[in-house]
Amino acid sequence: MRSVRARAxxxxxxxxxxALIGAGLAVLLVLRANLTDQAGLQAEVAAREVAGRLALDVPYGQLDLPDVAEHPVQVTDEDGRLVAVSxxxxxxxxxxxxxxxxxxxVAPTSTATDDGGDDDGGGDRHGGENRGDDDHANGNTPARGEVSTDDPDFTNGTATVGGDTADYRFAAVSATTGAGVTLTVHAGAPLAxxxxxxxxxxxxxxxxxxxxxxxxxAVTLLVTRRALRPVEGIRAELAAITASQDLSRRVPEPGSRDEIARLARTTNETLTALxxxxxxxxxxxADASHELRSPIASLRTQLEVGAAHPDxxxxxxxxTDTVRLQALAADLLLLARLDAGERPGSTRLDVGALVHEEVSQRTGDRIPVAVHVMPAAPLExxxxxxxLAxxxxxxxxxxxxxxxxxxxxxxxxxPDWVxxxxxxxGPGVPEPERERIFERFVRLDDARSRDEGGAGLGLAIARDVAHRHRGTLTLTRAREGGASFELRLPMGLAARA
Incomplete structure (x- = not known):
């Protein structure tokens, strides 16, 4: 997928x-757990009802068990034998x-283990009424059983009623009869x-x-389409600028303050800088061609005249024209290297010694140069x-x-600077022109002849080199009334220490 909209x-x-699948699974699990707990509660209620009757010594055959389809019931004794069922x-x-x-x-009407003898329906100890009469005749209160108050055990299983098999939740509740017999009631509740x-x-x-x-x-496609519409406008305008090569055009800037608006503003700033x-x-x-044309034309004229008239x-x-042409070519070459991003070297040097060396080589200047070094330590x-020279x-x-x-x-x-x-x-430089003189091919004295003046590249080269050395070059008014150029360079590590 190459489309941002499609990927989004x-x-x-x-x-x-x-997220929906995870939430759905969680909802289903919670719903199933709640409904299963409800079925378990119903099964527990049915089991406790039957256990309560057993605790009252109701005979197995006389137990009023719930509807088998709603609550199938099993009663087992301590040995796991089935004594009653729905x-x-x-x-x-x-x-x-x-x-x-x-x-x-197990006798179908008994609530205790039969130790022998015939059950003829008379007043033996297996009959609830006769036993109660005997107890009252002897002056004793009949023993009563109890139902366990512990939490029941829950299991899942199936029950077949009338040929239909269904899933049930079973609860197991213990009950003790008056004779001390422990029975377990399993009652189920349907999970349908x-x-x-x-x-x-x-x-x-x-x-x-x-x-x-x-x-x-669909909503994501619509939202991303609306959000990326300004991006398409920026792309189309950049394509038009590339095709027309008209760098004066600008991309449309949205009225919003989001990332796309900042992208448009940055793009326009880049176009302005470009x-x-x-x-x-x-x-x-154009200026370099103009500056080169004059010495080349003068040199050619002189050579043609010399060829025709050697005298x-x-x-x-x-x-002189050759020297000037050579100096101009050197300046242009240095500017080209600076524009290409050439980094200065990392040699440690003494600025004082460099200045004295440059001044000592200027023996033909019309005005001698005075050098004043205020600190005695090396200026590294x-x-x-x-x-820098x-x-x-x-x-x-x-x-x-x-x-x-x-x-x-x-x-x-x-502090930290040399x-x-x-x-x-001299006459100095008017304040409004003090930044303009650092532009390339700018000469304020138009009346000055080209032989006496330079090509307007010296100060531009000086400022570019200063910036490459993380320094500055500024122009102020000198105390003598003329111009004062101040070159600031970051002090070397050793001199700073």
């Missing part, structure tokens, strides 16, 4: 199906014995009601489950020596180009 509907349907009971299982006829050695109720509930659940799952699947990046790239290519060849001018940072050189070139009489480099430390400040006493 399937997942929701499976989850609901599992009439019409054809077969039984689940009780102490499966016999359905009383044992032959329980089985019918459980079957009806199970059938209703099985019939309703597919309908419920279809409803869940449009700006493509714009910068196009301007960079008119301006060798110093050709060398981590980074690329070549790139390029930053210092670009800042010095910019200061030499605009200074009137002095260029100063000062080094100091701040600060290199390059200041001059």
């Amino acid at each position: 509907a399937l997942g929701a349907t499976v989850v609901v199906a599992v 009439k019409g009971l054809k077969a039984i299982t689940g009780t102490r014995t499966d016999r359905v006829t009383p044992h032959a050695s 009601t329980e089985q019918k109720a459980v079957g009806s509930v199970r059938g209703a659940m099985l019939a309703g489950l597919p309908v419920m799952l279809l409803i869940v699947a 449009e700006a990046s493509v714009g910068r790239q196009r301007r960079f290519v 008119l060849l301006d060798v110093p001018g050709a060398v 940072v981590m980074g690329s020596r070549g790139q 390029r930053v210092v050189g670009n800042l010095l070139d910019n200061a030499e180009r605009h200074a009137e009489s002095s260029v100063t480099v000062s080094l100091r430390t701040e 600060v290199v400040a390059v200041s001059d006493d």
Whole structure:
């Protein structure tokens, strides 16, 4: 399934199906347990009624047993012999014995074990009335039995009545006669009601489950379709942007505050950044082409003139154009590496020594550079020596180009930072233009000739390198009135310690 809607509907349907099946099984188990307990209670009541009569020494043959279909009853003695049973009971299982006829050695009208003698219906000890008369004649109160108050034992079994076999819940209750004979009464209650109720509930659940799952699947499809409709709009607009290559277009943003709305806003922010990046790239290519065209055209003109008139060849001018072209190509190459994400090195270096080395190599500058190092300890940072030297050189070139009489480099430390400040006493930079000069190919003095000014890449390269070293490069006004560029670099671990 490649559709999110289909997967969501399937997942929701499976989850609901599992939940419904689990809940249905729990309901069926609870219902069956409750109905079985009710049947057991009914069986216990019937068994205690019969046990109560036995405790009163009612003869076996005179026991008023319940309807055999409702409550089949068996009475057994201590030896497990069947002494009484419901009439019409054809077969039984689940009780102490499966016999359905009383044992032959037990008198049908007796409530005690016969020790011998003939039972002629007279005043022997097996007759309840005569025995009572004898007891009263002797001045004794007749002994009475009792019914056990313990919880009965419950079992499940079957009983056959009139050719029909059904399931029953049996309860076993003990009773003791007045003669001390312990009897066990097994009385059953039918489980047909329980089985019918459980079957009806199970059938209703099985019939309703597919309908419920279809409803869940349909609702899930509708909800996910409505929820994913903005996503389809975003996808369609992105496809149109890709086809037209018009980065000025934006995807629709839903009015909600959910994840899809945040996705649309993030997509539009990405498109904005991409449009700006493509714009910068196009301007960079155009400016680079323009900057390269001038020295190449000048060099070509000089070479063509020299080829036609060797005596008119301006060798110093050709060398100057070649040097300028070489420097511009190096700047463009460095910017390309920076844009590609090149990481600076991790060499530990002393910024003070690097600045002194750069200043010592500038022997041909029109204005000497003064260096002031405030702390005596080494100013160590981590980074690329070549790139940081390029930053210092670009800042010095910019200061030499605009200074009137002095260029100063000062080094100091701040908490966790090493600060290199390059200041001059030139005209300075207007505050609204102090960020614009860090853009590529930007030169504020349009009247300056290209030979005297750079291509507008030095400060852009310096800021990019500073950022790559997790530092900053800012422009403020110098005390002398000119521009002051401050390069902040994170202090190395050793110097910080």
